[in-house]
Amino acid sequence: MPAVSLIRRTGPVLLCLLLATFSSLAAAQAQKAPAYEPQSGQEGKDVVWVPTPQVLVDKMLDMAKVTPNDFVMDLGSGDGRTVITAAKRGARALGVEYNPDMVELSKRNAEKEGVAGKASFVKADLFETDFSKASVITMFLLPDINLKLRPKILDLKPGTRIVSNSFNMGDWVADERVTLTPDQGCTTSWCVSLLWIVPAKAAGTHKLPQGELTLKQEFQVLTGTLRAGGRTVPIAGGKVRGEEITFKAGGKDYRGRMNGKSLELR
Numbered sequence: 201m202p203a204v205s206l207i208r209r210t211g212p213v214l215l216c217l218l219l220a221t222f223s224s225l226a227a228a229q230a231q232k233a234p235a236y237e238p239q240s241g242q243e244g245k246d247v248v249w250v251p252t253p254q255v256l257v258d259k260m261l262d263m264a265k266v267t268p269n270d271f272v273m274d275l276g277s278g279d280g281r282t283v284i285t286a287a288k289r290g291a292r293a294l295g296v297e298y299n300p301d302m303v304e305l306s307k308r309n310a311e312k313e314g315v316a317g318k319a320s321f322v323k324a325d326l327f328e329t330d331f332s333k334a335s336v337i338t339m340f341l342l343p344d345i346n347l348k349l350r351p352k353i354l355d356l357k358p359g360t361r362i363v364s365n366s367f368n369m370g371d372w373v374a375d376e377r378v379t380l381t382p383d384q385g386c387t388t389s390w391c392v393s394l395l396w397i398v399p400a401k402a403a404g405t406h407k408l409p410q411g412e413l414t415l416k417q418e419f420q421v422l423t424g425t426l427r428a429g430g431r432t433v434p435i436a437g438g439k440v441r442g443e444e445i446t447f448k449a450g451g452k453d454y455r456g457r458m459n460g461k462s463l464e465l466r
């Protein structure tokens with residue numbers, strides 16, 4: 201039988217077959233795997249996933265004074281909410297997350313929220329991540345993990361802001377601590393935001409026009425003496441906040457700035 205008449209005769213059958221194939225493909229498409237839905241408390245590499253309440257995310261970023269000039273990194277970024285919120289404030293933000301499903305979910309969330317250009321996510325172990333370029337670090341980890349990260353954090357550029365949901369940093373007392381109440385919209389157990397500002401390294405003896413200042417440093421707290429005019433007086437209330445130094449000595453208030461290793465007193 202010539203090919204043309206074969207097509208004419210089998211045409212309707214072919215059409216039916218094609219329609220059947222298309223409709224089963226469409227049905228398969230409709231039944232494709234449901235979107236990944238994380239469960240609060242699910243296992244993570246070193247910490248389970250529990251999301252920070254959005255109201256606390258906002259507070260953490262407020263306390264860190266995030267602006268469009270910042271580069272924010274969230275260590276263990278979960279569903280990406282902190283990174284996305286920082287990106288909505290105009291900052292460049294990067295989430296580091298070990299669970300690849302959470303990374304993909306975060307990328308979809310950032311797309312949906314229209315901030316994919318500012319919010320990025322990498323599948324990585326936070327312990328093997330270089331976060332030295334961050335101006336703000338956010339985290340909701342555990343006290344022992346914070347402690348493990350602490351030496352690296354203390355070596356960051358002075359002035360880098362660190363905000364943690366609920367967990368502390370051992371004997372490095374936070375510069376600020378705020379607890380949100382249910383009235384303020386925080387109804388879970390995770391309503392405390394802690395802020396640290398990486399202090400410049402100010403310990404040592406500084407020969408200054410004002411005298412010889414000898415400083416001991418314990419994180420952001422300074423103690424020591426000022427020797428001037430043949431008198432040595434102890435300093436009181438010594439603080440280092442980023443590069444800014446403040447203390448009292450001999451009844452006078454002093455203010456200064458660490459410029460690398462050298463101190464300039466005003």
Ligand SMILES: C[S@@+](CC[C@H](N)C(=O)[O-])C[C@H]1O[C@@H](n2cnc3c(N)ncnc32)[C@H](O)[C@@H]1O
Pocket residue numbers: 243244245246247248249250251252274275276277278279280281282296297298299302324325326327339340341365
């Ligand atoms: C308590 S959740 C916090 C999530 C998010 N930062 C927030 O505040 O909503 C901790 C996250 O850290 C991730 N995580 C645990 N160990 C990690 C590691 N070694 N490296 C990177 N991410 C890790 C978990 O998968 C989880 O998503």
